[in-house]
Amino acid sequence: MSDQPSEASRPPEKPRGAGTPRPPEPPTAADAAGTPAVSEPGPSEARTAGATPADTARPSPAQASDGRRQRAQAAQQAGQPGNPWQHGAGAPVARDDGMTARLRPPPPPLIRPAVLGSVLATALLSALFLGDGLGVNLLIVAVPAALAAFFAARAAGRRLRPWTATWAVGGLALLAVPALRDAGWPTFLAVVSAFALGSLALHGSRSWPGVLIGSLGLFDSVVPGIIWGVRGVRARAAGSRANWGATLRTTAVALVLLVVFGTLFASADAAFAELLGSLTPDASVGEGPWRTLLFALGLAGALAAAHAAAAPVRWDGLTVRPGKPRGRVEWALPLIVLNLLFAAFITLQLVVLFGGYDKVRDVTGLSHAEYARQGFWQLLWATLLTLLVIALALRWAPRGGTGDRTLVRSVLGPLCVLTLVVVASALRRMDLYVDEYGLTRLRISVAAMELWLGVVLILILAAGVFGARFLPRAVAVSAAAGVLAFGLLSPDGLIAEQNVQRFEDGRSTSIDIDYVKDLSADAVPALDRLPEPERSCALRIIQNDVLHDDTPWYATSWGEARAKEILEKRPVKGDGSDCYRVGREGTRDGYEPDDDGYDPY
Numbered sequence: 001m002s003d004q005p006s007e008a009s010r011p012p013e014k015p016r017g018a019g020t021p022r023p024p025e026p027p028t029a030a031d032a033a034g035t036p037a038v039s040e041p042g043p044s045e046a047r048t049a050g051a052t053p054a055d056t057a058r059p060s061p062a063q064a065s066d067g068r069r070q071r072a073q074a075a076q077q078a079g080q081p082g083n084p085w086q087h088g089a090g091a092p093v094a095r096d097d098g099m100t101a102r103l104r105p106p107p108p109p110l111i112r113p114a115v116l117g118s119v120l121a122t123a124l125l126s127a128l129f130l131g132d133g134l135g136v137n138l139l140i141v142a143v144p145a146a147l148a149a150f151f152a153a154r155a156a157g158r159r160l161r162p163w164t165a166t167w168a169v170g171g172l173a174l175l176a177v178p179a180l181r182d183a184g185w186p187t188f189l190a191v192v193s194a195f196a197l198g199s200l201a202l203h204g205s206r207s208w209p210g211v212l213i214g215s216l217g218l219f220d221s222v223v224p225g226i227i228w229g230v231r232g233v234r235a236r237a238a239g240s241r242a243n244w245g246a247t248l249r250t251t252a253v254a255l256v257l258l259v260v261f262g263t264l265f266a267s268a269d270a271a272f273a274e275l276l277g278s279l280t281p282d283a284s285v286g287e288g289p290w291r292t293l294l295f296a297l298g299l300a301g302a303l304a305a306a307h308a309a310a311a312p313v314r315w316d317g318l319t320v321r322p323g324k325p326r327g328r329v330e331w332a333l334p335l336i337v338l339n340l341l342f343a344a345f346i347t348l349q350l351v352v353l354f355g356g357y358d359k360v361r362d363v364t365g366l367s368h369a370e371y372a373r374q375g376f377w378q379l380l381w382a383t384l385l386t387l388l389v390i391a392l393a394l395r396w397a398p399r400g401g402t403g404d405r406t407l408v409r410s411v412l413g414p415l416c417v418l419t420l421v422v423v424a425s426a427l428r429r430m431d432l433y434v435d436e437y438g439l440t441r442l443r444i445s446v447a448a449m450e451l452w453l454g455v456v457l458i459l460i461l462a463a464g465v466f467g468a469r470f471l472p473r474a475v476a477v478s479a480a481a482g483v484l485a486f487g488l489l490s491p492d493g494l495i496a497e498q499n500v501q502r503f504e505d506g507r508s509t510s511i512d513i514d515y516v517k518d519l520s521a522d523a524v525p526a527l528d529r530l531p532e533p534e535r536s537c538a539l540r541i542i543q544n545d546v547l548h549d550d551t552p553w554y555a556t557s558w559g560e561a562r563a564k565e566i567l568e569k570r571p572v573k574g575d576g577s578d579c580y581r582v583g584r585e586g587t588r589d590g591y592e593p594d595d596d597g598y599d600p601y
Contacts, residue, residue: 102317108310111232112155118148119229119302126298127291133555134187136179140554142172142194145302149202149309156310163473167201170194170480177487182559183520185441186487193483200476202308203315210316211472217315218304225307226300323395328407331398335411338389342418349425376433379426380446383453386419390460409464416457416464423454438508439498440515444491452482490559496523500530513537513579521546521563528566536572537579543567 121144129137146168153160174197177190196215205214390412398404430447455478463471496519502508516527516538524546527538546564 103314105311105313108152108156108228108307110235111229111306112151113236114151115148115155115306116229116233116236118144118151119299119306122148122302123295123299126301127295129554130294130298131287131290132552134178134191135551135553135555135557137554138175138178138191139172141298142175142198145298145305146172146198148302148306152306153309158309161204163206164201164204166477167197170477170484171197171201174480174484174487177484178557180558181487181490181492181520182522182557182563183490183492186483186491189483190487193480196476197480198305199308202305203312205315206469206473207316207319208472209318209320211476213318214315215476217313218308220313221304221308222300224311225303225305228307229299229303322399325398325400326396328398328404331393331396332407332411335389335393335415339411339414339418342415342422346418346421346425349421376426376429376446379422379429380450380453383419383423383426383450383457386415386422387453387456390415413461413464416461420454420457423450423457426450434498435507438502438512439495441491441495444495448482448486452478455482490522492519492522493526493559495519496526500526503530503534511538517541520559521557522559524559524563524566528570532573533578536574537576539567540572540576540579543572547571 122141125137125141125144129140150160171194174190174194178187181187195218199215199218200211202221203210203214203217205211205217393412394408397408427447427450430443430450434443456475459471459474459478463474496516499508499511499516503511511530511534513534516523517540519527519542521542524539524542527535527542529535530538542563546560547567551560
């Protein structure tokens with residue numbers, strides 16, 4: 001039984017074209033996805049088919065909603081995308097409200113041939129060059145990936161901005177560290193930092209949440225990038241099959257010519273054969289699965305970079321609500337007390353900081369090692385906690401007007417300055433310790449971190465004067481610059497140089513062979529100056545790693561190549577039997593070898 005009124009009681013209705021026009025219906029999910037919905041017949045079509053006026057009656061809202069839902073489901077099941085290269089085409093599009101609408105960009109345009117070529121070049125170079133180690137091969141692979149992102153951004157209408165260029169150039173510069181240094185730990189820091197800067201270059205973040213999350217935002221584009229690339233290839237292939245065939249034929253002919261004539265020239269000249277063998281990557285059949293995995297990783301990474309460049313997620317849309325402003329006395333009094341405590345501590349430290357070891361011994365009665373171990377880590381934690389206190393204080397700072405801003409600057413400014421003196425005191429303690437017992441990887445690492453924390457404090461002081469808008473990006477730039485400088489300065493080389501210099505100056509009766517022999521090839525130029533048998537004992541392990549390693553040129557760092565040249569001219573001597581007694585006299589690292597005391601360095 002129908003719930004509609006009977007035809008006898010229903011007044012005759014006007015045709016759809018007459019009277020007040022109907023408001024347009026909201027687009028359905030199939031319409032939003034580009035799927036052509038099945039239109040309902042108009043009045044004239046109904047009459048032509050023999051329909052009565054009752055058949056052309058306007059459906060109820062519930063019936064219209066059900067019809068739209070059925071059409072959307074039918075379009076989704078039939079898989080009829082109107083725009084097959086758009087991300088999410090063919091699926092019902094959910095309404096983006098709130099945070100999602102602020103973060104998610106519109107779908108990127110169809111992937112261009114230049115982007116596809118750069119992506120394929122990245123994948124191919126990854127499979128050929130990344131399977132034998134890290135060196136200049138990272139730069140070789142990063143260049144076409146950067147070109148893919150550039151072409152995709154230009155196709156989407158994005159412009160190259162100064163900060164984008166800064167992030168991109170900084171990321172490429174960081175990839176020069178593996179090409180120059182053999183040590184693994186600065187190389188790891190450089191590669192991670194290069195990835196973070198590349199992600200920031202693609203997303204263009206400027207706020208604290210944007211910089212922190214945007215540095216990892218490239219992972220969010222991996223799956224959308226792959227889908228975007230697959231749909232773009234399908235769309236291109238369907239419309240230009242003849243061009244694809246010509247491209248494949250041209251590539252095949254070029255490869256055949258290279259193989260034939262390259263083989264002939266290599267068999268005709270031994271020097272050319274050696275050069276060709278050194279330049280050609282080793283891609284044996286047994287490494288097929290590994291090379292295939294590297295190809296897939298390079299392809300996915302390049303597609304993710306291109307997709308993020310064309311449609312970056314707006315991580316700056318993530319906002320952190322400021323805390324509830326506190327009263328002036330409630331906010332300022334604890335910080336003023338903290339400032340007084342810092343001032344009292346620093347007043348006593350200034351004498352030690354500039355007075356030298358004699359003053360330290362007179363005041364404290366402690367040796368170099370005892371003094372440094374007593375306070376460096378405490379001062380490092382004090383610096384970190386002070387930065388946390390400053391962040392929380394800014395969150396709940398009074399924000400009533402000019403007077404409140406003046407109060408905040410007058411309280412937090414001295415705190416930053418006093419913390420800088422704490423940083424200087426910690427670095428001075430480490431300098432005393434290194435001068436007495438030599439440099440190690442841990443000591444140089446924590447000293448570099450303390451120095452960077454001092455730079456952050458200076459940036460906070462500058463933000464209090466010139467404004468805090470630049471602060472998140474400035475801190476990120478300072479961190480990347482610190483990692484780059486740390487890698488270019490060659491930590492292992494500095495460690496070996498400082499310990500050898502102490503041995504040559506007579507400040508140390510022996511050199512710690514057990515420690516320096518485990519350094520990387522970057523330490524060879526400094527260790528080569530040692531007399532025998534110390535030199536051979538320090539370089540024996542490094543020589544075995546360098547001379548007996550057949551790493552190709554693209555995975556060999558400049559430090560390793562230089563060490564190989566030195567050791568080929570002057571190889572180590574003896575069989576290593578003398579090394580059991582070398583470098584074990586006296587003290588090491590500030591404590592006796594049979595002492596059970598713990599040394600954090």
